[in-house]
Amino acid sequence: MKILVIANMFPSKKYPSYGIFVKNHIHILEKVAKTVDTIIMKKETNKVKKLAAYIIFYWHIFFTLLFKKHDLIYLHYASHSAIPILFAKFLKRDINLTVNLHGSDVFPETNLQEYLQKWVKRLLKKANHVVVPSDYFKKVVIERYKIKAESILISPSGGVNRNLFAPQKNSPNKGEMCIGYVGRIDIDKGWDDALIGFAEFKQKTNAALKFIMVGSGKENTRKNKLIQDLGLEASVECYDLLPQEELVALYNEMDVLIFPSRRKGESLGLVGIEAMACGTPVIGSEIAGIKGYLIDGKNGYFTEAGNPSSITKKLMQFQCISLEERSHLIQNALRTAIPYDEKMVQANMIELIPRLTKKLIL
Secondary structure, X not given: OEEEEEEOOOOOXXXXXXXXXXXXXXXXXXXXXXXXXXXXXXXXXXHHHHHHHHHHHHHHHHHHHHHOOOOEEEEEOOOOOHHHHHHHHHHOOXXXXXXXXXXXXXXXXXXXXXXXXXXXXXXXXHOOEEEEOOHHHHHHHHHHHOOOHHXXXXXXXOOEOOOOOOOOOOOOOXXXXXXXEEOOOOOOOOHHHHHHHHHHHHHOOOOOEEEEEEOOOOOHHHHHHHHHHOOOOOOEEEEOOOOHHHHHHHHHHOOEEEEXXXXXXXXXXXXXXXXXXOOOOEEEEOOHHHHHOOOEOOOEEEEOOOOHHHHHHHHHHHHHOOHHHHHHXXXXXXXXXXXHEHHHHHHHHHHHXXXXXXXXXX
């Protein structure tokens, strides 16, 4: 069996977490396929170089689909790769295409993504199968694109390596409460709500506090200014994208993770599951894929998306619970992560591959 994976996101030495789920997914496919070829792009911030990279990426897709034979074409991120695939499929109709949809494919976050929606819709009509990361996203895709439920398969973004993302015995013995945020510093990720909520909490408690922020993005400058405006320079530690091994250490340092996303396109929210796998409860927005695994009062707490005061309230609630109650949250968080173990996800994906090689028309 020969499989071709197409993705415009893939990790690099400079950006090790960028598209890491694509890399992990390729490793899964390599377990069942004789050959796994790839057409991928790595992160490029220079606009001219990025444009040139996309032109090469598109030509590579088009000619590979036309002149090379693969049993399965597996696409991650439909919106940015739809056009060359549609042209190739027009000329070569027997291409067996599976589209793995992610958040911004269905819920556009930029004007360009909004424009590309018409191509996404056309691509899904030409695809043989669709894969989504959660039951929430499956329901959204069915409603938005009128695709039959039996044609949509669920696989949670490669899952979590619970051998790596796990409680560490050598976690620092802190004299302070440590709160965390992990995610892009971009619009609607809620990083600003997390900072404001933390600042309000800091004003209402005498406890020693630390806030760890991991991530970077288009709003880095605004983030730095907000930290200064809130007077949090001494309380906030900021990190860019980190290798997973370093990220695990920080999850273990956190008492609780804030997952304040405002995005309807939060298709799963793997960050919250990674934290839980490390025994870190989550305070998360009651929206989208987060609702699929976060249970209020069991493994964390829900907050109102876009409401920093709601975050403050839940931080105060978390601070006041007993050690026994906190232990229950931790144990429940660990149990929540079990179904998302990458070994289970891999096994399920391996079982799906024979089905994906059959050319079911949506």
